[in-house]
Amino acid sequence: MTLVRLLDLIGIGVFAISGALAAGRKRLDLLGVFVLAAVTAIGGGTLRDLLLDRQPIFWLADPTYLGVIIAAVAITFAYVKWRRPPLASLLVADALGLALFSVAGAQIAEGAGLPAVSVVLLGTMTGVGGGVIRDVLSTEIPFVLRRGNLYASAVMFGIAVYLFLESVGLPRQQASLTGMGVIAALRLAAIRWELKLPVFEVDE
Amino acid sequence: MTLVRLLDLIGIGVFAISGALAAGRKRLDLLGVFVLAAVTAIGGGTLRDLLLDRQPIFWLADPTYLGVIIAAVAITFAYVKWRRPPLASLLVADALGLALFSVAGAQIAEGAGLPAVSVVLLGTMTGVGGGVIRDVLSTEIPFVLRRGNLYASAVMFGIAVYLFLESVGLPRQQASLTGMGVIAALRLAAIRWELKLPVFEVDE
Amino acid sequence: MTLVRLLDLIGIGVFAISGALAAGRKRLDLLGVFVLAAVTAIGGGTLRDLLLDRQPIFWLADPTYLGVIIAAVAITFAYVKWRRPPLASLLVADALGLALFSVAGAQIAEGAGLPAVSVVLLGTMTGVGGGVIRDVLSTEIPFVLRRGNLYASAVMFGIAVYLFLESVGLPRQQASLTGMGVIAALRLAAIRWELKLPVFEVDE
Numbered sequence: 067m068t069l070v071r072l073l074d075l076i077g078i079g080v081f082a083i084s085g086a087l088a089a090g091r092k093r094l095d096l097l098g099v100f101v102l103a104a105v106t107a108i109g110g111g112t113l114r115d116l117l118l119d120r121q122p123i124f125w126l127a128d129p130t131y132l133g134v135i136i137a138a139v140a141i142t143f144a145y146v147k148w149r150r151p152p153l154a155s156l157l158v159a160d161a162l163g164l165a166l167f168s169v170a171g172a173q174i175a176e177g178a179g180l181p182a183v184s185v186v187l188l189g190t191m192t193g194v195g196g197g198v199i200r201d202v203l204s205t206e207i208p209f210v211l212r213r214g215n216l217y218a219s220a221v222m223f224g225i226a227v228y229l230f231l232e233s234v235g236l237p238r239q240q241a242s243l244t245g246m247g248v249i250a251a252l253r254l255a256a257i258r259w260e261l262k263l264p265v266f267e268v269d270e
Numbered sequence: 271m272t273l274v275r276l277l278d279l280i281g282i283g284v285f286a287i288s289g290a291l292a293a294g295r296k297r298l299d300l301l302g303v304f305v306l307a308a309v310t311a312i313g314g315g316t317l318r319d320l321l322l323d324r325q326p327i328f329w330l331a332d333p334t335y336l337g338v339i340i341a342a343v344a345i346t347f348a349y350v351k352w353r354r355p356p357l358a359s360l361l362v363a364d365a366l367g368l369a370l371f372s373v374a375g376a377q378i379a380e381g382a383g384l385p386a387v388s389v390v391l392l393g394t395m396t397g398v399g400g401g402v403i404r405d406v407l408s409t410e411i412p413f414v415l416r417r418g419n420l421y422a423s424a425v426m427f428g429i430a431v432y433l434f435l436e437s438v439g440l441p442r443q444q445a446s447l448t449g450m451g452v453i454a455a456l457r458l459a460a461i462r463w464e465l466k467l468p469v470f471e472v473d474e
Numbered sequence: 475m476t477l478v479r480l481l482d483l484i485g486i487g488v489f490a491i492s493g494a495l496a497a498g499r500k501r502l503d504l505l506g507v508f509v510l511a512a513v514t515a516i517g518g519g520t521l522r523d524l525l526l527d528r529q530p531i532f533w534l535a536d537p538t539y540l541g542v543i544i545a546a547v548a549i550t551f552a553y554v555k556w557r558r559p560p561l562a563s564l565l566v567a568d569a570l571g572l573a574l575f576s577v578a579g580a581q582i583a584e585g586a587g588l589p590a591v592s593v594v595l596l597g598t599m600t601g602v603g604g605g606v607i608r609d610v611l612s613t614e615i616p617f618v619l620r621r622g623n624l625y626a627s628a629v630m631f632g633i634a635v636y637l638f639l640e641s642v643g644l645p646r647q648q649a650s651l652t653g654m655g656v657i658a659a660l661r662l663a664a665i666r667w668e669l670k671l672p673v674f675e676v677d678e
Binding site: 296298299300301302305306308316320323325326327329330331332333336337406407408409 | 524525526527586587588589590591592595596606610613614615616618619620623626627630
Binding site for chain 2: 095121122123203
């Protein structure tokens with residue numbers, strides 16, 4: 067198994083755990099928890115594959131992804147029976163998964179020959195799309211839209227950094243690692259110091 | 271018209287009626303009712319066709335489906351003017367439609383050469399997807415996610431039974447009829463005895 | 475730039491502004507406003523392209539669309555800093571954008587050789603789909619479903635008029651302009667005289 071593949075599966079697992087924990091606050095049953103965990107983990111990549119017409123959708127032909135999600139949900143169930151969930155560690159893991167998925171999604175969009183603004187948007191969708199669908203299914207205003215969360219904006223900025231570095235001639239691997247580092251660092255800083263974006267309001 | 275085709279259209283009609291009745295509780299206008307009825311009836315199959323890249327989407331090229339939905343909505347309108355909706359009979363019809371659509375969706379996923387876990391998930395999406403989209407549009411937490419409804423889990427179990435029987439050599443038709451029977455029986459039993467799945471909760 | 479292209483981009487801009495203003499009532503941050511504006515502007519056409527398997531999705535390969543959306547959001551931000559949004563003019567612009575997108579969407583569906591009922595539905599989705607996704611993300615029951623709004627029904631009627639005129643031999647351009655006129659006129663009349671559709675209700 068390559069390092070990229072391993073990171074990919076870890077990202078899926080982390081996103082599934084965060085989805086399962088979010089579901090746990092909703093008092094759903096076992097299956098509802100699995101569905102929200104799966105949607106969080108694979109929703110963004112599914113949206114990317116649909117929009118780019120990539121076939122087959124990444125998780126359909128490879129049972130490993132759903133296997134990892136099922137395992138992640140089972141571990142979460144067992145763990146929270148005995149202990150409080152380690153929310154701080156999960157936020158860190160989520161920041162890493164987000165960085166990885168977003169830049170990987172951007173690279174796939176780049177490979178399809180899309181203009182930079184579409185690459186940024188598709189990469190961002192890949193990273194945050196699963197959480198958006200999870201929140202919609204839970205009838206919550208998506209986390210990424212709620213005021214002041216430096217989340218999708220951190221992703222967009224990191225992908226832009228990646229594209230910029232690549233365009234000035236940096237090798238792809240270094241550019242993408244830097245982009246991922248920017249995303250993860252911004253997310254961790256946002257959690258640590260509660261960084262926020264300005265709010266937009268209309269008086270009527 | 272073959273039997274499968276007839277059952278397919280009956281399933282569409284039943285799902286459309288259940289969607290129209292759900293919409294009736296929301297005080298929407300005529301068009302809103304039609305939209306929710308259509309989404310309930312064709313949403314799951316549309317999701318399946320999008321994910322599998324089947325073209326054309328099943329209802330797009332064949333006007334019969336939308337015709338059946340329009341007729342079902344009209345009948346529902348006329349009926350509830352004069353009488354209370356026969357909810358008990360509809361739950362039974364819904365159980366049969368669910369069994370039919372789910373196993374048919376699973377067979378299509380099988381035909382695309384997908385691994386078993388994806389077949390189960392795509393079959394389940396085909397059966398319950400329309401109701402999920404309907405609930406999202408009505409800003410309700412989807413019925414299939416709400417605690418304790420033995421609905422999607424009944425579908426998953428039935429598809430698993432179908433795949434198992436087929437893998438041990440049972441002819442496809444018998445295996446699929448058994449799978450459908452399991453789904454319908456579980457749903458009817460769940461309604462009759464209020465069977466529930468355990469709830470998962472996280473303390474924080 | 476052709477007239478059709480210009481109208482198309484104006485429609486995108488108007489829809490983006492209406493999405494940004496709707497977001498302004500939700501107290502989202504800058505990025506949330508951009509996302510809702512973008513979803514309102516390109517959601518319907520994206521749904522149409524996905525269902526028809528048109529590749530690439532119209533906005534992915536052409537950065538102009540996202541550029542127009544970004545500009546429209548920036549203008550909205552700057553404008554509402556100083557003045558109240560001109561809601562009356564925006565409703566008129568929205569009616570024109572809706573007329574244009576719906577009939578254009580119907581023509582694309584026609585070009586794919588679909589039956590009339592699917593053409594009407596796909597054209598309607600193209601026109602109203604973006605607003606539906608925006609409302610779902612804002613956890614509101616979609617505007618087009620809420621009781622008594624003559625919105626999607628005006629679209630359906632206008633597309634039907636277009637198809638009818640074309641079927642009796644009117645040249646395509648005249649038929650489509652008439653269809654658009656019907657949609658815009660119905661919308662403006664509905665706003666002016668508060669026309670409504672009857673409500674459907676179920677007693678249980």
